[in-house]
Amino acid sequence: MSVLSRSRQDYVKALYALAPGGGPVPTSRLAERLAVSAPSVTGMLGRLAAEGLVAHAPRAGARLTARGRRVALAMVRRHRILETFLVRVLGLDWTEVHADAEVLEHHISDRVLEAIDRLVGHPHEDPHGHPIPDRSGRIQRRALAALTALPPGARAVVREIRDADRPRMARWKSVGLVPGAAVHVRRVRTLDDVYELSVAGRRLVTGSEGLEGVMVEVQRVAPEGTRRGR
Amino acid sequence: MSVLSRSRQDYVKALYALAPGGGPVPTSRLAERLAVSAPSVTGMLGRLAAEGLVAHAPRAGARLTARGRRVALAMVRRHRILETFLVRVLGLDWTEVHADAEVLEHHISDRVLEAIDRLVGHPHEDPHGHPIPDRSGRIQRRALAALTALPPGARAVVREIRDADRPRMARWKSVGLVPGAAVHVRRVRTLDDVYELSVAGRRLVTGSEGLEGVMVEVQRVAPEGTRRGR
DNA sequence: TACCAGAATTAGTCTAGGCTAAGACCGGCC
DNA sequence: GGCCGGTCTTAGCCTAGACTAATTCTGGTA
Numbered sequence: 001m002s003v004l005s006r007s008r009q010d011y012v013k014a015l016y017a018l019a020p021g022g023g024p025v026p027t028s029r030l031a032e033r034l035a036v037s038a039p040s041v042t043g044m045l046g047r048l049a050a051e052g053l054v055a056h057a058p059r060a061g062a063r064l065t066a067r068g069r070r071v072a073l074a075m076v077r078r079h080r081i082l083e084t085f086l087v088r089v090l091g092l093d094w095t096e097v098h099a100d101a102e103v104l105e106h107h108i109s110d111r112v113l114e115a116i117d118r119l120v121g122h123p124h125e126d127p128h129g130h131p132i133p134d135r136s137g138r139i140q141r142r143a144l145a146a147l148t149a150l151p152p153g154a155r156a157v158v159r160e161i162r163d164a165d166r167p168r169m170a171r172w173k174s175v176g177l178v179p180g181a182a183v184h185v186r187r188v189r190t191l192d193d194v195y196e197l198s199v200a201g202r203r204l205v206t207g208s209e210g211l212e213g214v215m216v217e218v219q220r221v222a223p224e225g226t227r228r229g230r
Numbered sequence: 231m232s233v234l235s236r237s238r239q240d241y242v243k244a245l246y247a248l249a250p251g252g253g254p255v256p257t258s259r260l261a262e263r264l265a266v267s268a269p270s271v272t273g274m275l276g277r278l279a280a281e282g283l284v285a286h287a288p289r290a291g292a293r294l295t296a297r298g299r300r301v302a303l304a305m306v307r308r309h310r311i312l313e314t315f316l317v318r319v320l321g322l323d324w325t326e327v328h329a330d331a332e333v334l335e336h337h338i339s340d341r342v343l344e345a346i347d348r349l350v351g352h353p354h355e356d357p358h359g360h361p362i363p364d365r366s367g368r369i370q371r372r373a374l375a376a377l378t379a380l381p382p383g384a385r386a387v388v389r390e391i392r393d394a395d396r397p398r399m400a401r402w403k404s405v406g407l408v409p410g411a412a413v414h415v416r417r418v419r420t421l422d423d424v425y426e427l428s429v430a431g432r433r434l435v436t437g438s439e440g441l442e443g444v445m446v447e448v449q450r451v452a453p454e455g456t457r458r459g460r
Numbered sequence: 461t462a463c464c465a466g467a468a469t470t471a472g473t474c475t476a477g478g479c480t481a482a483g484a485c486c487g488g489c490c
Numbered sequence: 491g492g493c494c495g496g497t498c499t500t501a502g503c504c505t506a507g508a509c510t511a512a513t514t515c516t517g518g519t520a
Contacts, residue, residue, distance in 0.1 A: 256497080268498065288498075
């Protein structure tokens with residue numbers, strides 16, 4: 001009970017990722033996320049429920065218990081500290097550290113994790129800008145908007161780059177869409193899905209597909225006379 | 231075939247550890263070392279033989295093939311680089327890093343391993359003094375003697391501390407028996423198993439039990455008129 | 461109200477890698 | 491030469507965690 005198999009850790013982590021607020025997650029969503037069949041999910045949810053990590057109302061989805069949530073947050077902490085370490089200490093690129101952290105988070109002892117945390121200076125954010133839960137599982141919650149949701153004229157600062165495939169992250173990085181970058185939405189042509197932005201002063205024209213996963217903190221919604229889109 | 235399960239890696243590593251020279255290893259020795267039953271060993275040896283990693287003549291023990299030996303040396307390299315990292319970068323004590331390295335060696339990608347190797351400056355020895363195989367599996371072979379095999383009067387330098395239980399390694403460390411330390415054998419009382427040494431200038435009296443695993447490079451066997459013991 | 465489609469669960473298998481119990485081999489002693 | 495004890499191997503079983511096929515719900519529509 002005290003030491004969870006890698007599989008269990010993955011299920012708990014996925015539940016948290018799919019519903020950080022604790023809402024119920026359908027079996028099929030978990031199956032898709034974990035690249036596993038639906039019956040496998042049903043089976044594992046049964047075990048996790050018996051262990052008190054999830055509440056599973058048959059045919060009504062599963063949600064983490066308080067204990068499950070603590071486990072999930074511990075995994076998130078491990079993952080993000082490891083990513084920070086891989087980038088800052090080992091010099092790997094932040095567009096390519098996800099897979100390594102994904103494996104290591106299951107196998108590193110608390111002792112080594114805390115030593116690494118110390119080495120990188122107890123960071124509050126990982127290289128993608130995600131907040132790192134503290135030892136007791138507290139995580140900074142912030143109200144971020146998707147860059148694609150901003151109306152023309154808005155100004156914002158990039159805060160998080162959600163994990164995505166490597167080429168996409170590499171593209172974001174190459175055009176300056178990195179945590180901390182200032183963004184100004186110049187025009188949005190909804191019909192043909194074209195965004196004209198300036199990113200850190202440089203002009204960028206792209207489709208929405210190339211922006212999903214970039215989360216920003218809004219500075220100014222729009223110049224005078226313009227209303228915020230939903 | 232290209233990616234070996236943790237279990238397979240452990241068997242191959244154990245075979246190398248029990249017979250670095252490539253000699254045959256009895257099933258029972260493997261079982262003992264891996265804390266596994268003899269039938270489990272027979273079963274796994276069958277699989278490893280089918281995969282070309284070991285040669286298994288029934289009832290005559292198993293030995294590594296050239297391929298198996300390459301795998302084993304890669305594992306040794308990973309283990310020792312990781313130990314070096316845990317000590318030099320994370321600041322852990324060399325008497326307590328073995329278990330962590332034992333787990334991590336199976337889960338770290340080549341990319342991360344090489345980054346770590348770079349970070350610690352491509353060391354040739356780990357913190358216990360063991361030589362680290364290079365990328366192509368070449369390992370420095372040296373003729374070391376057990377400290378307990380030295381005759382009275384001999385002078386030597388500690389070169390390797392063989393992995394052992396933590397308290398024992400901690401004791402060695404606390405009395406100065408660390409790689410690089412100069413040792414002078416003052417007296418050996420074979421009857422009641424007492425060794426009188428001076429270690430880095432400090433006097434040390436102990437039984438042989440407290441010295442097993444300390445390997446030295448002999449400087450001078452004995453003063454005039456004394457013969458070397460076997 | 462009855463039916464249908466999609467989602468979830470149940471039933472039954474499979475693989476890796478363990479285990480115990482039982483049988484087969486082999487080297488040494490009488 | 492025959493037996494005996496230890497060492498291996500074979501036989502059969504177990505668990506975690508996957509899978510596919512078949513079955514059961516359930517909510518929405520005719």
